[in-house]
Amino acid sequence: MSTPAPRSPRRHPRTACAAAVSAVLLATACGTNGAAETPQEPERATVVDEERCATNRAIGTVTYLTGYQYQSSVSILEAVAADALGYFDRVCLDVEIVPGSGDTIGNARSVADASVQFTSLGNEGEVIQANEQGIGIVGIATYGHVGIANLMTPKGVEELTDLEGTVLGHKGMLPPPVAAMLVSEGVDLDEIEQELVGYDPSILPAGEVDSLTGYRSNEPFLLDAMDAQFIEWLPEQFGVAGSFGVMATSPDFADAHPTAVEDFLRAMAQAFEYCQENGRECVEYAAALDAENPESYGYDVDHNLRIWDAEQELVSSYTMEGKPLGYIDLNKTEEEAAILEEYGQLEEIPNLEPFFRPAFIEAVHIAGEVSWPEGG
DSSP states (O other): OOOOOOOOOOOOOOOOHHHHHHHHOOOSOOOSOOOOOOTTOSOOOOSSOHHHHHHHHTTOEEEEEOSEETOOOTTTHHHHHHHHTTHHHHTTOEEEEEOEESOHHHHHHHHHTTSOSEEEESOHHHHHHHHHTTOOOEEEEEEEOSOOEEEEEETTOOSGGGGTTSEEEESSSOOHHHHHHHHHTTOOGGGSEEEEOOSOGGGTTTTSOSEEEEETTTHHHHHHHTTOOEEEEOGGGGTOOOOEEEEEEOHHHHHHOHHHHHHHHHHHHHHHHHHHHOHHHHHHHHHHHHHTOTTOOOOOHHHHHHHHHHHHHHHHHTSOTTSOTTOOOHHHHHHHHHHHHHTTSOSSOOOOGGGBOTHHHHHHEETTEEOOOTTO
């Protein structure tokens, strides 16, 4: 099986200064040097006007809670890099980055109760599920428009129906896109024994399970490093909708501080472009933060660079032509919600519009390009 042929990564030139100024009140004069400045530079000019800068600074410290530790995933690495490269400073935001545990619903609760202002979630379905549980959050950017969950089996599995009567390992639940893929191929899920397993994929080649769910940007690389023989099954190959790399905030914070939300995403977008070209440098920023984390399990720069490269390629490949990176498509969101409904994780599909605010990410871009002046 093969994945859809990816487009070349989007590496946009900087937006023309005149357009950026008129659209987002960018006040720094255009320069001729568009190279990103490094964290070592002591002075960085702001890229917003004085009034907007004062508005952002008046908020004080805003906290971003990562999806999982300092893993170099899309929606995490950009924030780390934006801080290290001074991009948050350029938009007058004082951002504190806190490592998350991987508990995405817990992250959503932290946003809803104002313990933190921004967080990363695994997919748009988690935004919907949080709101259905009374946890008020809004999605403000969706970077990946394809599912990140996968299913891995040993060589020799020719059809997914071959898994009936076998043991499937998962991380807490069978991901709905994987369930939808299996059912679409005629698999009776009641005929598969499901077991909760950890994050070590070596249990698959060791024969402790007959199939294993994971993340396409993580476990396949670990299995390759073990010289394991396996087949990777991807839900989108079977027409199943999905998403990953979702940024969220609270509706109250978005209403009270719209410039901060927009400029947080602006700095993230600028960092995404920088890290496309300078991935290892950005991953090393994350490694430096992880070294200060007492809960660190050890940081593998090479593996995290593979994670970043795989995910940023998926973001670029599955972003529709003419759309900005991070755009929100509620039609696709509804397809994802339908999968949750089908597998009992939603009683019914709610009105999705209150749960997502695409205007912020749209304001960050002009004609699909980040509004950030040259030399700024």
